Amino acid sequence: NHTFIEKNPFVSRYLRLSKSNLEYLFRQLGEKGTFTEMAKRSDVSVSTVIRYCSKLAIPKPVQLPTVLGIDEYKGNAEGQMYQVIITDLNNHSIVDILPKRDTRALIQYFKTFSKEAREQVKYIVMDMSPLFRLVMQTMFPHAHIVADRYHVCRLVDWGLERVRKREQKRLVAHSRTLKYNRRILMKNPGKLTESERIKLLEILRISDDLRRAYGLRLAFRKIFRIYSIPNIERYIQLWLNTVENSHLPEFSNFKTSFTSWFPQIVNAFVLPYSNGFTEGCNNNIKVLKRISYGLRHFDRFRVRILLLSRKNSTSYLNS
Template identity: 95%
Template sequence: MSNVNYTEIVFKIKEEHIKYIKVNEDGSIHYTLEMPVAEQVCPHCGASTRKSKGKRPRDVKFGAAQHHKVTATYLQRRYKCQECNHTFIEKNPFVCRYLRLSKTNMEYLFRQLGEKGSYTEMAKRSGVSVSTAIRYCSKLAIAKPTQLPTVLGIDEYKGNAEGQMYQVIITDLNNHSIVDILPKRDTRALIQYFRTFTKEAREQVKYIVMDMSPLFRLVMQTVFPHAHIVADRYHVCRLVDWALERVRKREQKRLVAHSRTLKYNRRVLMKNPGKLTESERIKLLEILRISDDLRRAYGLRLAFRKIFKIYSIPNIERYIQ
């Protein structure tokens, strides 16, 4: 009885609908489901009927329980209307028409979209294939937003939507939420998308945070001429790291006697000084002793990163001066 109660809570299968239960050697559970004859309303003429015209078996995937697959054979009943002679299938709480994935399993699959994880993990937890998980999730249609945030973030990421290599993600940086995801990273497509918003909605955007992409900058300046464009911290710091790396490579070629030391200790230069081990700290001091230019570049890198710990514009200006 406890098994039936558990099944009713998790899979919405009532006890009176279970005809047989089979537990396989691998622990998987298979149900044979059948609904009793009941009064039905004809979808064609609206007349009531109880005349049954046979049953047709349907395979249903209910997912997994305690890491064991749960499947069922649903004996779906057909009815015949005695007024218009049309036949139709009975309504059921298990599965939608033409599908094999149960309603409860489909709901569980969609709920997982709000969690972190890949399609492979979602499919494994739901007891379906990866292609099935992707196919069902791709049917979801997310409504386009009607408003734009005050602080808008835009960035690209590598994907494969609609045959494109890169997609664009638009975020609300105040609320740390996703506004929309666009399938194409294309100047014309981005401008057309943002121009679908009203002028009032676009004027609400005061700040735009992005990388230093010329494509994004052209789009933002065209569509949001009054918004302030801010380069995000990661890409700015990356430019400084690249500058330090260029100095290291130059010194590696110039100081032939120390080229091996400079070549194999790049990670020490890029690592946060507070996280260096004792041996790494010794290597860093040796590298900085070898080259005056590298020591000066390393000091400028540390000084630049300190700016991000100062949140007052006047203090930042004094620090830079």
């Protein structure tokens, strides 16, 4: 009247899944796919996949990288719309995922690291977020904050786009031309075809404001050809004066925002660091979220994201 478990090398005691099947299941958690797809491939139920995913616990890192990237993404997990991703931009790896974008929560998280660990951070790359800047200046007073070049240039592109939309509504006779050729305004002039150059000249001919806005965008892009800090600072000041003299309402806020972020913007064009890797990780997170129709449980979401990072996945599975 007793039940005995057979001893064999391929199934652990009190389990029904073989060791090879469990290893295959855990490896799938580090790939882009839904729990339903993993369950079908592993020949188990969806609840079993979720249960084993919940057993995984990846601890908080002990050290912080020298070049730290921070950004937000829309995760909609645990009742929070935005979560925060922290990356190591030198080694191209994800450091950690935080449950919410909140000043107090971020400060409490970085307080868990020792003072020596926080002093290891020399550069911090972020978008032009006042919340992130406040937290980083508080917790890393000796680190250099770098505004991401893509976000700085995107502000100028958005200014040009707002002028185009205004002129499209005002110039009814040319609205179709301004609407369907908007990509030409954003394209590198050196890569325009002959037909695109003709269309660009036609667009700039029909609107003086659009011509001035396009000139401001081209002038700002010339900053990539300047390398010394004093010359970059001087050029940005000259560009802001030109913006002020253009009297374009869509560019009126650049004087305030660029002045407030002046040291960080200068660092963006002097230092070789950007948040390109972090944005790529955000794209992978969006893909994972989309194919899974959303992941509401933050801990499982965090595990899936960290396992997608190759370094974390390899070190965890080998352990």
